[in-house]
Each structure stands twice: as structure tokens, then as C-alpha cells.
Amino acid sequence: MSGILEGKRILITGVLMESSIAFHTAKVAQEQGAEVILTAFPRPTLTERIAKKLPKPAKVFELDVTDDEHLARVEDVVRAELGGLDGVVHSIGFAPQDALGGNFLNTPFESVATAMHVSAFSLKSLTMACLPLMAPADAAPGEGGGSVVGLTFDAQFAWPQYDWMGPAKAALEATSRYLARDLGSRNVRCNLVSAGPLGSMAAKSIPGFGDLAKVWDERSPLAWDMTDPEPAGRGVVALLSDFFPKTTGEIVHVDGGVHIMGA
Numbered sequence: 362m363s364g365i366l367e368g369k370r371i372l373i374t375g376v377l378m379e380s381s382i383a384f385h386t387a388k389v390a391q392e393q394g395a396e397v398i399l400t401a402f403p404r405p406t407l408t409e410r411i412a413k414k415l416p417k418p419a420k421v422f423e424l425d426v427t428d429d430e431h432l433a434r435v436e437d438v439v440r441a442e443l444g445g446l447d448g449v450v451h452s453i454g455f456a457p458q459d460a461l462g463g464n465f466l467n468t469p470f471e472s473v474a475t476a477m478h479v480s481a482f483s484l485k486s487l488t489m490a491c492l493p494l495m496a497p498a499d500a501a502p503g504e505g506g507g508s509v510v511g512l513t514f515d516a517q518f519a520w521p522q523y524d525w526m527g528p529a530k531a532a533l534e535a536t537s538r539y540l541a542r543d544l545g546s547r548n549v550r551c552n553l554v555s556a557g558p559l560g561s562m563a564a565k566s567i568p569g570f571g572d573l574a575k576v577w578d579e580r581s582p583l584a585w586d587m588t589d590p591e592p593a594g595r596g597v598v599a600l601l602s603d604f605f606p607k608t609t610g611e612i613v614h615v616d617g618g619v620h621i622m623g624a
Contacts, residue, residue, distance in 0.1 A: 364393030365602040370443040372435075372491060374400045374424065375452030375512075376408050380560055382512055383452035384411060385594030391416045393598060398442055400424035402431075426453055426483035435490040446494040448601040451487055451511035455479040460525035468525055476525050481532035484511050488540055488551065496547035506548025510600045511537055512593070513553045513612065515620055521572045534612060541610030550609040552600045556593035557585050557616035581617035 371390050375383035376399050387397050397419045401408035405423045412419050422438050425431045439446060456476035460468045488509050495507030514523070516531035533553070540551040558574045577585040596615040599605065614620045 364395075365604060366390055366448075366598060367394030369395045369447040369601065370398075370445060371395045371448040371450065371601060372398050372400065372439060372446055373450040373452070374426070374487065375450070376401070376411055379411055379414055380588070380590060381452070382554075382556060382559065382590045382593045382597070383450065384415075385590045386450055386452070386597045387412075387419065387594075388415055389591070389594050389598045390601065391419075393602075395448075395601075396443055398422070398439060402426070426487050427478055432486055432490040435487075436493050439491070439494055446491055446507060448508045448510070449487060449491045449495070450597060450601070451484050451509065453479060453483050453487075454512075454526065454529070456524075456526045456529060462522050462524065465524040473525050473528075476529040477532055480526065480529040481536050484509075484533055484536045485540060488544070488549075492544070492547070492549070496544070496549050500547070504548075507550075508601045508605075509537075509540065509544075509549065509551040510597045511551075511553045512597070513555045514558075515555045515614070515616065517620075520576075522570060523573060537612075538610045545609060550600075550605070552605070552609060552611045552613065554593055554596045554600065555612050555614045555616060555620070556590075556596075557581070557619060558587055559590050559593070560587050577617060577619055580622045581619050582622070583617040585617040585619075 373383055373387045390397055399408055399419050399421045401421050402425045405421055409421045412421055420442050457472040460472040460476050496505040513530045513533055516534050537551050537553050557577055593615045596613055
């Protein structure tokens with residue numbers, strides 16, 4: 362029986378640990394028939410080691426999404442490996458330590474700018490670097506296209522300890538909507554998955570992350586397991602598939618239902 366990504370070619374960023382959403386996205390994508398290529402920064406060897414735990418081999422190449430030279434070579438690297446792309450997964454976020462952990466009022470702009478560049482602007486940068494592989498400018502109407510899926514953490518709220526990553530995620534969510542608006546004519550969809558807290562490397566870098574995670578213990582309608590990234594990965598894969606052909610600019614919550622709960 363064919364999987365929902367049979368024949369699809371997917372670029373996935375952010376595979377750093379086996380506990381990451383990106384890893385489980387890659388795993389489920391391969392199980393559903395996709396060919397996968399991974400990017401890594403700053404340690405490609407780490408991603409290469411983790412990639413060996415996937416069901417099938419996957420090429421890894423270095424990509425710093427804040428480096429224009431790195432972005433410029435994405436098309437050549439991916440075209441040589443896969444010929445083109447049908448989907449892109451943006452699983453990238455970073456803020457300096459002085460932008461997190463209760464330091465919101467004292468964070469310098471330089472650190473805020475770094476968080477915004479890496480965590481939000483990079484969605485546009487990565488998408489545009491991959492666009493020729495999904496939707497060539499000379500493609501006839503209705504030809505080509507693809508799906509871009511990013512990962513957010515619900516930016517409607519001011520979460521404990523999250524500080525400037527909150528505004529960065531709000532910027533990411535707005536960026537996704539504008540990409541959806543401007544790329545719809547090229548049959549490119551752009552959506553986000555808003556996942557609940559998980560014990561990933563990114564989460565562990567947030568001082569006091571346990572205080573934030575307690576919200577899910579107390580308020581999630583569905584039991585939430587911080588050690589299980591697969592539900593979020595499945596949400597990403599669903600949005601990469603053709604089962605959402607007319608959905609764009611959307612945020613799909615995979616958070617156990619916490620986002621629906623009133624105060």
C-alpha cells in the first residue's frame with residue numbers, strides 16, 4: 362500500500378537529536394514513501410550520526426539559513442541529489458540566552474535581532490532558496506508547486522520563560538501567512554504546526570522550561586507526553602501531503618488541545 366508521500370521529495374531542517382520533531386518528521390516521511398534530504402548547522406556530523414537511525418539513508422548537507430552563500434547553493438545541492446522538491450520543513454529556532462528565561466525587559470536589540478533572523482526571517486529565506494526546485498518561474502499555470510511546513514509554539518500567549526522567542530514565533534506565524542499569500546499563484550502552500558512542549562534540545566536551552574511544561578500537565582484535554590515528538594511529526598507529514606491541497610496560511614495545533622482552554 363502506497364504512503365501519503367509516495368514519490369515526494371522533501372527537504373528537512375533541524376534534525377539534531379532523535380527526540381526532535383524534525384527527526385520524527387523525517388522518519389514518518391520516509392515510512393510514507395518520501396525521499397528525504399537533511400540540512401544541518403552548525404555540526405553536520407551530528408546530524409549525519411542521527412540520520413543513521415532513520416529507516417533509509419538520507420544525504421546531509423550544511424546550511425546556515427543566515428548565510429547568503431549557503432542559501433545560494435541549496436538549489437544545486439538538492440537538484441543533484443533529488444532533481445527537485447515537493448516539500449520543505451522549517452524546523453529552525455534560536456535565541457541567545459539573554460533573550461530567554463525571564464530577561465525580556467533587559468534583552469539588547471542585538472540578541473532580539475538574532476532571534477528574529479534565525480527563527481522567523483529564515484522561513485522566507487529558506488523558502489525562496491527552495492522555490493526554483495518546487496515551482497520554477499517558467500512553469501505553466503497549475504504545474505509544479507509544493508508544501509512548506511514550519512514549526513511554531515503558540516504565539517497568542519506570553520509564556521513563562523519564553524521571552525523573545527515568543528515575538529520571534531509571532532513573526533514566524535505572520536511570515537507564513539505572507540508567504541502563503543504571495544506564493545499561492547505558484548501553487549506553493551505554506552502552513553505551520555503548533556506543537557506542545559517537548560524535551561528537545563531547543564526546549565532544554567530555555568531556562569525554567571519546566572515551569573512552561575506544567576501548563577500541559579494541568580490543562581491539556583488529551584494526555585500530553587513530552588517525550589513523544591511523533592504526533593507533531595505526523596502533523597507535519599500530513600500538511601506535506603496532497604491531503605490538504607487547498608489549505609494554506611494555516612496553523613494546525615498538535616498540542617493536546619491546550620490552545621482551546623479558557624483561563
